[in-house]
Amino acid sequence: MLMKLFKYDMKFSYRIMTFIYIIALALSVFFSGTLLLSQKLEYVSIFSVISFLPYMFSLLAVTLSGFLVVAVRTYKNLYTDEGYLTFTLPVTSAQIIWSKVLLYVFWQIAGILVLLLSTALPFATVAYVQGVGGEMAGVIELAVDFAGFWARNMLGLDASKLAVLISVMVVNSLVVLVATPVSIVFSFTVGQLANRYRILLTFVAYYIYTLVMNTLLSVVESLFIAGDALLVPEANFNFDMTAFLYASTASVLIDIVITVAIFVISRNIMSKKLNLI
Numbered sequence: 001m002l003m004k005l006f007k008y009d010m011k012f013s014y015r016i017m018t019f020i021y022i023i024a025l026a027l028s029v030f031f032s033g034t035l036l037l038s039q040k041l042e043y044v045s046i047f048s049v050i051s052f053l054p055y056m057f058s059l060l061a062v063t064l065s066g067f068l069v070v071a072v073r074t075y076k077n078l079y080t081d082e083g084y085l086t087f088t089l090p091v092t093s094a095q096i097i098w099s100k101v102l103l104y105v106f107w108q109i110a111g112i113l114v115l116l117l118s119t120a121l122p123f124a125t126v127a128y129v130q131g132v133g134g135e136m137a138g139v140i141e142l143a144v145d146f147a148g149f150w151a152r153n154m155l156g157l158d159a160s161k162l163a164v165l166i167s168v169m170v171v172n173s174l175v176v177l178v179a180t181p182v183s184i185v186f187s188f189t190v191g192q193l194a195n196r197y198r199i200l201l202t203f204v205a206y207y208i209y210t211l212v213m214n215t216l217l218s219v220v221e222s223l224f225i226a227g228d229a230l231l232v233p234e235a236n237f238n239f240d241m242t243a244f245l246y247a248s249t250a251s252v253l254i255d256i257v258i259t260v261a262i263f264v265i266s267r268n269i270m271s272k273k274l275n276l277i
Contacts, residue, residue, distance in 0.1 A: 001091050005099035009077070010106070013069045017107055020065050021114045024058040028118040031055045032125040055122075062114050066107040070100055070181050071188075075202075078185075078270070079192045093270035097185050097263060104181035168248045175252055179259040183209055186262040189269045213258060220254060221247040 034048040077086055078096070086096065187209065191202030224247035 001089075002095045002098055002102075005091060005095060006102045009073055009099050009103045012073055012077070013103065013107065017065060017069060017110070020058075020061050021110070024062045024114055024118050027051065027055045027058045028121045032121045035122065035125045036128070055118075059115060059118060062111050062118070066104055066111050067180065067184070069107060070104045071184050073103065074100055074185050074188050079188055079198070087270075093267040094263075096270065097182065097266060100185055101178055101181045104184075105177050108177060164245055165248075168245065168252060172248070172252050172255070175255050175259065179255055182259050182263050182266070186266045189266045193269070209262070213255070216254060216258075217251045220250050223247075224250065 031048065031051045034051055038048055076082055183206065187202045187206035190205040191198045191200075194201045224243045
């Protein structure tokens with residue numbers, strides 16, 4: 001039944017999301033084309049200037065679209081008149097929440113791919129125009145070599161610590177992918193408990209949640225990292241990477257615990273304390 005819920009959520013969102021992605025890619029192609037043609041036709045350069053701002057706004061729209069579509073879908077699907085139908089379906093509250101999580105994860109991954117392609121086209125065009133296309137592989141190789149040197153010698157990372165750091169970053173990304181839609185559902189669920197000003201209470205709930213999370217994570221990280229060594233590193237990058245790894249790991253674990261907690265709270269409210277009046 002979860003996949004059926006996800007199917008309906010996709011049916012709601014795919015038109016607008018596809019439209020946003022197509023516009024972003026089209027503006028990327030147009031902007032890249034004007035950059036290319038402006039080398040031969042000077043008057044075309046004005047179109048590069050004019051199209052740059054819409055191009056940047058399209059990238060911003062792609063970045064925010066996953067968050068916004070889940071927020072709109074959560075509100076319409078659960079806490080408008082459509083909610084009366086949703087909560088009569090033979091599905092659990094947990095499945096409803098997981099459907100929103102899957103929706104967010106799908107569009108975030110799709111958005112990342114669109115962003116990569118939309119930004120790669122102008123960069124490749126500039127590289128071609130400047131005649132450095134053949135040197136790009138060397139630049140990338142140099143950057144990778146420098147990153148490896150920086151990790152080994154400046155940060156003191158051996159293979160095991162580097163593996164831990166990469167693992168923590170990957171897990172943190174996965175946790176954020178799940179935590180973001182769960183926090184959206186949580187905020188709307190808390191907001192619907194009020195008889196009036198539900199949207200306002202939703203925004204307040206989300207603001208308080210993000211404020212508490214950021215404060216808590218900052219406090220936890222400060223317990224592991226002494227002084228300002230991480231925030232303002234010295235010229236020799238002399239700070240305790242082991243402490244940083246501990247702090248990052250603790251932050252991920254706290255994020256998981258909080259996400260599970262608000263998931264359970266949202267599920268219980270949706271199951272027992274609905275207020276759709």
